[in-house]
Amino acid sequence: MARAMLIKNGIALIHDSNNHVIPTKTDILIQDGTIAKLAGGIQATDEVEVIDATDKIISPGFVDTHHHGWQTQLKGRHANELLLQYMVTGNYQHAQYSPKDVFYGQVGAMLEALAAGTTTVVDHAHITNSPDHAKQGIAATASSGIRSVFCYTPMAIVKSFNPLTFHPNPLEEWVMRTFSELADQGPFGDGRVTLGFAWDQWFLGPDAVNSVFEKVTGKGVKTITVHGTSLFNVTQILKGYGLLDRRALISHGGNLTQEDADLIKEAGAHVSATPSTELQMSMGRPLCFDAAFPGDVAAGKRVGVQSNASLGVDCHSNNAGSIISEARIGLQNARNHFGEHYTHQGKLPKNLPDSLSVEAAFNLATIKGAEAVNLEQEIGKIAEGYKADLVLLDAMSPGMIGAAQHDPVAAIILHSSPADIDTVIVDGIVRKRDGKLLPISVDAGASGIVGKETLEWSEIAKEIVKSREVIQKETEKVDVAEAMGTMMGMWQVPAGLIVDVN
Numbered sequence: 001m002a003r004a005m006l007i008k009n010g011i012a013l014i015h016d017s018n019n020h021v022i023p024t025k026t027d028i029l030i031q032d033g034t035i036a037k038l039a040g041g042i043q044a045t046d047e048v049e050v051i052d053a054t055d056k057i058i059s060p061g062f063v064d065t066h067h068h069g070w071q072t073q074l075k076g077r078h079a080n081e082l083l084l085q086y087m088v089t090g091n092y093q094h095a096q097y098s099p100k101d102v103f104y105g106q107v108g109a110m111l112e113a114l115a116a117g118t119t120t121v122v123d124h125a126h127i128t129n130s131p132d133h134a135k136q137g138i139a140a141t142a143s144s145g146i147r148s149v150f151c152y153t154p155m156a157i158v159k160s161f162n163p164l165t166f167h168p169n170p171l172e173e174w175v176m177r178t179f180s181e182l183a184d185q186g187p188f189g190d191g192r193v194t195l196g197f198a199w200d201q202w203f204l205g206p207d208a209v210n211s212v213f214e215k216v217t218g219k220g221v222k223t224i225t226v227h228g229t230s231l232f233n234v235t236q237i238l239k240g241y242g243l244l245d246r247r248a249l250i251s252h253g254g255n256l257t258q259e260d261a262d263l264i265k266e267a268g269a270h271v272s273a274t275p276s277t278e279l280q281m282s283m284g285r286p287l288c289f290d291a292a293f294p295g296d297v298a299a300g301k302r303v304g305v306q307s308n309a310s311l312g313v314d315c316h317s318n319n320a321g322s323i324i325s326e327a328r329i330g331l332q333n334a335r336n337h338f339g340e341h342y343t344h345q346g347k348l349p350k351n352l353p354d355s356l357s358v359e360a361a362f363n364l365a366t367i368k369g370a371e372a373v374n375l376e377q378e379i380g381k382i383a384e385g386y387k388a389d390l391v392l393l394d395a396m397s398p399g400m401i402g403a404a405q406h407d408p409v410a411a412i413i414l415h416s417s418p419a420d421i422d423t424v425i426v427d428g429i430v431r432k433r434d435g436k437l438l439p440i441s442v443d444a445g446a447s448g449i450v451g452k453e454t455l456e457w458s459e460i461a462k463e464i465v466k467s468r469e470v471i472q473k474e475t476e477k478v479d480v481a482e483a484m485g486t487m488m489g490m491w492q493v494p495a496g497l498i499v500d501v502n
């Protein structure tokens, strides 16, 4: 159990009952991983570790509601790619991963997220090539120290390339058996890592889908996450299967209509917008801000799904694994659409609506993320009784100076980088201190693969480099054009939909 801890003299970002952020000078006493007391002048005792937060802003830990943690070895390769290319050069490269590759990819991702201030992540873990692959994903997540809803993902497993073929049965006996075993074994990592469920294989039909979700529901899973795309209407599909409820977390949303948005809100379901990948990969406007939604903000209607939205990184193989960065990109993109809405009419807006404020962006990255995983009573804000998931940012850094003193929320959303994040605490345990990641304790589930009890970041980095080289060599052998053609045939992509701009 974590030691008691007292954070003194910081400026904490406290949410009031209307979810406004009130910067408040306060001490924070942490006991048993929980915020026990918020008050000025709390006296330290001998048993308590004191952290001096003078000149620090203390934020609730950030919540990332859509991430594929295994993809660290693929970073950089998608810089100029669109979704269909990524599917082959990214998603389908799961076939090149051994369980050991999964461990180092996953732990690298979770540490990148922690270093950037993310304390909770929803992992859409489509790396279930075998039971061992899933288990190493969980072991790596537990080892990192992050809080996670690790969503076990039955998937179409690539069997070979040139030509692209898949294992014929995506629901072999081991797939749901392993899910059941893991559900019975969890939670992992001292309770920080709980099992969720991810699913995209609607094409298997009602018998298979109903049978799968009978098991998922039977195990009491609280988060079911699915990809929304512009190729099919996942909101209606979820509704049709009786799955559109508080458990449902739809990433992207794609072609969401206003009717879909209303259904999502009525059901208490949530959306995860991932601005970087959505903007890059022609996946529709990020739906996290009302003004980005095709409703009429100008008419004063608060349409859209901002009330049920949150933010995700999606592919850290494509973009930085920082949820603050996603909040910034999403906000500025939505402001652009807001502005264009008027300039296209030959008008100029005088001010921004509250829904496009830095506070709104901050809330998407904190309390709205917590709501998306039904943990709003435990994480996402700094309050007594909440988990001690905290991020201390340096108010005196070159990036933050001036802004941090004027408006700490603006400083975080528009001026900060992961380098400004001095300390990260999850469940009352320090994971980053003085700007550096601390060594991790390797979870028992990975001890055979790692061969030692603790790992420094520098050791992890070397293993990622080695693993990346092997995976990259194999990827270079793949006939990408052939695989894309086969995939589009499988997906029944209509002829004439795809535009080749070269």
Ligand SMILES: [Zn+2]
Pocket: 066, 068, 124, 227, 251, 314, 315
């Ligand atoms: Zn995704």
